[in-house]
Amino acid sequence: MNIILTYLKKYRVAAIAALAMMGIELAVELSQPLLISKIIDNGIAEKDMGVVWLWGGVLTLSAIIAFAAGILSSFFASHASQGFAFDLREKLYEKVQSFTYEVFSRFPTSSLITRLTGDVTQLQDTIFMALRFMTRVPLVVLGSIVMALVVHVKLGLLLAVTLPVLILFLVWVMRRSSALFKVVQSRLDGVNGIIQENLTGIRLIRVFVRMGHEIGRFATVSGALMKSTIAALRLTETMGPLIMLIVNAAIVAVLWFGRIDIAAGDATLGQTVAVINYSLRTIGAMSALSWIMATFSRAVASEQRISEVMASPEGRGELDSAAGQGNTGRENSIRGEIEFADVSFSYPESDIAALEHISFTAQPGKRVAIMGATGSGKSSLVGLIPRLYEQTSGIIRIDGRDSADIDISRLRRSIGYVPQEVLLFTGSVRDNIAWGNEHATAEEIERAAAAAQIHETVMGLPQGYDTMIGQRGVNLSGGQKQRLTIARALVRKPAILILDDSTSALDAVTEGLLLDELTSMSCTTVLITQKISSTVSADLILLLDEGRLIAKGTHRELLADSSLYRKIYESQTGEGAQHVQSIT
Numbered sequence: 295m296n297i298i299l300t301y302l303k304k305y306r307v308a309a310i311a312a313l314a315m316m317g318i319e320l321a322v323e324l325s326q327p328l329l330i331s332k333i334i335d336n337g338i339a340e341k342d343m344g345v346v347w348l349w350g351g352v353l354t355l356s357a358i359i360a361f362a363a364g365i366l367s368s369f370f371a372s373h374a375s376q377g378f379a380f381d382l383r384e385k386l387y388e389k390v391q392s393f394t395y396e397v398f399s400r401f402p403t404s405s406l407i408t409r410l411t412g413d414v415t416q417l418q419d420t421i422f423m424a425l426r427f428m429t430r431v432p433l434v435v436l437g438s439i440v441m442a443l444v445v446h447v448k449l450g451l452l453l454a455v456t457l458p459v460l461i462l463f464l465v466w467v468m469r470r471s472s473a474l475f476k477v478v479q480s481r482l483d484g485v486n487g488i489i490q491e492n493l494t495g496i497r498l499i500r501v502f503v504r505m506g507h508e509i510g511r512f513a514t515v516s517g518a519l520m521k522s523t524i525a526a527l528r529l530t531e532t533m534g535p536l537i538m539l540i541v542n543a544a545i546v547a548v549l550w551f552g553r554i555d556i557a558a559g560d561a562t563l564g565q566t567v568a569v570i571n572y573s574l575r576t577i578g579a580m581s582a583l584s585w586i587m588a589t590f591s592r593a594v595a596s597e598q599r600i601s602e603v604m605a606s607p608e609g610r611g612e613l614d615s616a617a618g619q620g621n622t623g624r625e626n627s628i629r630g631e632i633e634f635a636d637v638s639f640s641y642p643e644s645d646i647a648a649l650e651h652i653s654f655t656a657q658p659g660k661r662v663a664i665m666g667a668t669g670s671g672k673s674s675l676v677g678l679i680p681r682l683y684e685q686t687s688g689i690i691r692i693d694g695r696d697s698a699d700i701d702i703s704r705l706r707r708s709i710g711y712v713p714q715e716v717l718l719f720t721g722s723v724r725d726n727i728a729w730g731n732e733h734a735t736a737e738e739i740e741r742a743a744a745a746a747q748i749h750e751t752v753m754g755l756p757q758g759y760d761t762m763i764g765q766r767g768v769n770l771s772g773g774q775k776q777r778l779t780i781a782r783a784l785v786r787k788p789a790i791l792i793l794d795d796s797t798s799a800l801d802a803v804t805e806g807l808l809l810d811e812l813t814s815m816s817c818t819t820v821l822i823t824q825k826i827s828s829t830v831s832a833d834l835i836l837l838l839d840e841g842r843l844i845a846k847g848t849h850r851e852l853l854a855d856s857s858l859y860r861k862i863y864e865s866q867t868g869e870g871a872q873h874v875q876s877i878t
């Protein structure tokens with residue numbers, strides 16, 4: 295409830311107005327059976343048409359007022375619920391952006407998407423319903439019982455005794471069904487996860503002819519969602535008929551005792567009709583209850599899921615780094631010296647060390663190449679430089695200062711990072727490069743593209759730099775996409791450039807030209823590579839094996855000192871020999 299109260303506060307005027315209008319609508323509705331009883335007892339029974347016209351007119355007017363109040367109530371309820379959802383979604387999005395990488399990895403992406411969309415919409419619908427119907431239903435029930443008592447105490451009491459039974463029953467259903475709906479929402483995460491994987495991997499699925507398998511996998515999770523939804527709804531839906539049974543029993547009792555009382559002269563026909571009318575209104579309100587309870591139980595589950603996101607810790611300065619995209623590069627006066635002093639690192643939920651006792655120094659403007667088998671810790675090592683994760687022990691110094699003491703935004707603004715997985719955004723080629731530095735001029739964008747060896751290719755595209763790139767850059771080749779992401783990093787004019795296996799799709803000649811450009815840009819480059827052609831000209835090569843630094847030095851030093859490096863060299867100097875020779 296905290297989330298709802300916190301974010302609805304801003305819209306309290308609209309919410310109160312919606313409730314007030316609903317109150318008017320309700321008051322009018324509750325007065326109608328009373329008016330009808332007057333028409334029967336004082337008008338029809340007494341054959342007084344003047345009374346019939348008078349109260350008939352009041353009845354019609356009250357119906358018009360109820361109609362107008364209902365419309366206004368809906369209007370205000372929509373305003374409050376939509377505004378609430380907009381603010382909550384925005385806040386959640388901001389919250390997720392502010393997570394450290396570590397916290398972010400705790401939530402599956404599909405679950406975060408469901409929480410930001412489905413769960414927020416659930417709360418939005420619930421608020422609308424609460425303002426329009428939810429508060430109305432208990433008030434109609436309570437109001438009807440009070441009015442029935444006012445009209446005729448004895449007959450009214452027959453309706454009133456149903457109330458405690460109904461309340462106990464509702465509380466029990468509510469408790470059980472919100473737990474069931476939590477399962478439903480987590481199954482929805484599962485369905486969204488499979489959809490996401492399938493849409494992302496559609497090419498792979500087609501080529502591997504795994505459509506049948508994937509459809510089966512989807513059917514399984516979708517079936518699980520259906521089963522849990524049915525289980526949750528079954529509970530709330532059996533509630534409706536049971537409530538009907540209880541209230542209908544009360545109506546039968548009112549009819550039975552009403553007949554006896556009318557015969558004895560203790561009640562009038564109009565009073566009995568009014569009490570029955572109030573009982574019918576109670577049934578009407580109650581029949582909406584199973585639907586309302588389902589929505590409300592679901593909202594309780596959604597609210598818990600949103601609270602989990604809201605309660606997760608934020609990373610210090612994470613948001614600033616996103617906001618400060620413009621101030622990139624050298625203006626931050628980071629020179630680019632990187633020192634790892636006895637650094638060890640384990641992933642938060644893993645007992646195995648990804649890196650152990652790593653020590654090296656990269657001088658500003660120099661190139662460090664990191665080599666090692668898959669899983670040896672290369673990506674983990676470079677991820678520590680922009681502090682995606684914090685090391686478990688040891689110190690990382692940038693320009694001689696403990697990087698933990700450097701403002702994280704300032705640190706990141708001076709880093710150009712090209713991750714292993716290429717990610718382009720929908721937009722033009724220019725937009726994609728400028729994403730690295732939104733203040734970059736056209737000339738700077740083209741210079742970065744030229745350095746990344748993609749300028750010529752871009753000029754050959756139909757609209758050059760204004761060519762639109764489809765979702766995930768479908769109209770470019772793997773190597774072209776890779777170079778575009780390198781241009782995006784270079785346009786930041788970074789003091790430190792991290793290339794996580796980002797030259798894998800480049801041919802040896804293009805790669806050589808790119809490395810030459812990097813040398814002339816004089817940024818400290820940390821390059822993960824599997825290719826000897828990239829290591830030969832590096833100022834420092836780090837050879838990793840199972841998280842340990844087993845050799846470091848230049849190409850010549852490692853050829854002399856490291857049997858593993860020699861082996862890699864020899865294995866690659868079959869096909870790539872001539873190129874390597876020419877560089878050395």
Ligand SMILES: Nc1ncnc2c1ncn2[C@@H]1O[C@H](COP(=O)(O)OP(=O)(O)OP(=O)(O)O)[C@@H](O)[C@H]1O
Pocket residue numbers: 399641643644648666667668669670671672673674675714
């Ligand atoms: N998010 C994570 N949580 C837990 N363990 C992880 C995580 N990412 C990587 N690891 C583990 O850390 C170790 C090092 O992984 P890392 O990605 O750094 O290797 P790598 O050398 O970059 O591999 P590759 O060349 O395949 O990219 C591996 O054992 C891996 O299983």
